[in-house]
Amino acid sequence: MRIAAISDIHSNHSALEAAADELNKYKPDLVAFLGDYVSDCPYPQKTLKLLREITDFYPSKVIIGNREQYFIDYRKSPNGWKFGTRSGSLLYTYENLTDEDIDYFASLPFSTDIDSEYGKIILCHGSPDDCRLVIKPESEELDRTMKNADCKMILCGHSHTSFVDERYGKIMVNSGSMGVPVSTTETEFAIIDIEKQSAKAEIVRVPYNVKEIISEFVPSGLFDKAATWGKTIMANIITGDKYNQRCVHRVIQLANERKSYFDDEKLWEQAAQELGIDYIIREALAHV
Ligand SMILES: [Fe+2]
Known part of the structure; x- marks a missing residue:
């Protein structure tokens, strides 16, 4: 079984388009989308269109990120965001979303899991318990999350820092950020190969426009x-x-x-x- 894990696109449709081409080479059996699809980059509808095309083409699991949650919350209580400030970025994205988009975000689970030959794989944005927990390599948060996790593998994003870590008989794969990565001008995602009881994970980086x-x-x-x-x-x-x-x-x-x-x-x-x-x-x- 081959899984592609994609996180933190942040409306960078140019990056997503290049990654979608690369997926054609990897031919994953499942694409795991780990949240933060929109915000920060222009024209969020372009990203959502591509996201729909990919999820129509590949078996996919899609979970919510903190950014999607912001838009769900803002629709319930639309105040506090202002153009010309930091929150103007969120307001721009909100005004370019439809009610159907936000209904879709609201339908997404906080986390989900996959039963594989290797064992249970949890898909989450930050950590299995906290969508907004920032997990970086060799951090205390990483160790605690791995120690407590009731699974064989965690696929996550949110910190925009890609890594693969193995401890306590478990693997954590942070697929980094597709749209706003912090240590490369390329786009990045993760490929996980599972064969019987063994698993192998790698971070893939691809140049894009x-x-x-x-x-x-x-x-x-x-x-x-x-x-x-x-x-x-x-x-x-x-x-x-x-x-x-x-x-x-x-x-x-x-x-x-x-x-x-x-x-x-x-x-x-x-x-x-x-x-x-x-x-x-x-x-x-x-x-x-
Ligand atoms: Fe996030």
Whole structure:
């Protein structure tokens, strides 16, 4: 049995398209979609269309990510998001979703499992108990989750950091992020091969059309609506480096120093300036 695990597409339809082509070579028996399909990149409908095509073609399991949960919650209580701030990115995506899309998100399970010859495989976004738990390699969260897991394998995402770990007689595969990876300009997903009682997992990386997705930020309106947050996502995609995380850390520092608040856009602008994000974007947009 061959499983492809895909997580954290974040509306990067250019990456998903390249990955879909690559899936044709791997011919998986099952595709596990691990959440965070939309938000952060332009035109979420393009991603949802591709997602529907892939799930129509391959046997698939689809679970919810924290981003989908945000949109379900916002429909119930639509307040607090504003264009020109960090939340403007979410509002842009929300306004480009239909009621049917959000009904679909609401129908998705928090986690699910597969009975394989190797044993039980749990599919989750963060961890089997917590959709928003960030699990990084060699972390305390990883050890605790693996120790407590009632299965032979966990497939997860959310941290955008891909890895394969084995301990306590179990395997964890974090398939990283298809759309906004943090250590590569390629797109990434995981392939798991199960044969009788043995399992083998690898992270696959594939080049994709970065220029295409970057070129859509301005005409889609997302560039202005998502303000600095959107720029950090672009810088991440362009460089394959952790500009989004770095900016978040710097904003937290600045907010503490100035007794301000995390969503103060001025702090985001300063952090982005210190990190040279405007220059990275200007250079990239000049070549698309
Ligand atoms: Fe997530």
